[in-house]
Amino acid sequence: MLIGYARVSTADQDLQVQIGALRGAGCDPIYQEKASGGRWDRPKLQRLLEGLRPQDVVVVWKLDRLSRSLKDLLGILERIDGAGAEFQSLTESIDTRTPAGRMMMQMLGSFAEFERAMLRERTQAGLESARRQGRIGGRRPKLTHRQQEEIVDMIISGTKSPAECARLFLVHPSTVSRLMARHIQSTRTIP
Numbered sequence: 001m002l003i004g005y006a007r008v009s010t011a012d013q014d015l016q017v018q019i020g021a022l023r024g025a026g027c028d029p030i031y032q033e034k035a036s037g038g039r040w041d042r043p044k045l046q047r048l049l050e051g052l053r054p055q056d057v058v059v060v061w062k063l064d065r066l067s068r069s070l071k072d073l074l075g076i077l078e079r080i081d082g083a084g085a086e087f088q089s090l091t092e093s094i095d096t097r098t099p100a101g102r103m104m105m106q107m108l109g110s111f112a113e114f115e116r117a118m119l120r121e122r123t124q125a126g127l128e129s130a131r132r133q134g135r136i137g138g139r140r141p142k143l144t145h146r147q148q149e150e151i152v153d154m155i156i157s158g159t160k161s162p163a164e165c166a167r168l169f170l171v172h173p174s175t176v177s178r179l180m181a182r183h184i185q186s187t188r189t190i191p
Helices: 016-024 043-050 070-082 099-132 145-157 162-168 173-189
Strands: 002-008 030-034 057-060 086-089
Touching (some): 002 043, 016 030, 030 043, 070 086, 070 099, 145 162
Parallel strands (some): 002 030, 002 057, 057 086
């Protein structure tokens, strides 16, 4: 069964060109949606994907009607393939029922993999550069070094309990517990 999917981003755009092309290709039913291609919460698309059976063919007018990002497009195509269905884009002449269409989808997958690898490489290079400059990633400590020393002194001297210190410094009791555990560990390692 040829199943069409037509989408526009805004309510004032018209679906008729897409619907006409999908009907001309023999699609019935045609799922129609007015939602951004960058959003994953598209109920009509979800319904289409959940109802796919082997031998079905999902047909779109253009690839960008299915998704705006290559990553999401490949995720959708994997779901179609996982259901045993096929995919066809009328404008780009991609049809996974043909060897050329399958090759095109594999090339898209290769580009996406390359894009992910490049992103990972750039991220690692940026983190390494930041480390060389003395910057460390992660969350900033809730307590300054001086506040940490005060809490340790109050608890060791017995003037305040860990719970009282947590309330006094507006932190969770587990923050004080971790601080005390680090303090105890550091005093054990000092000869």
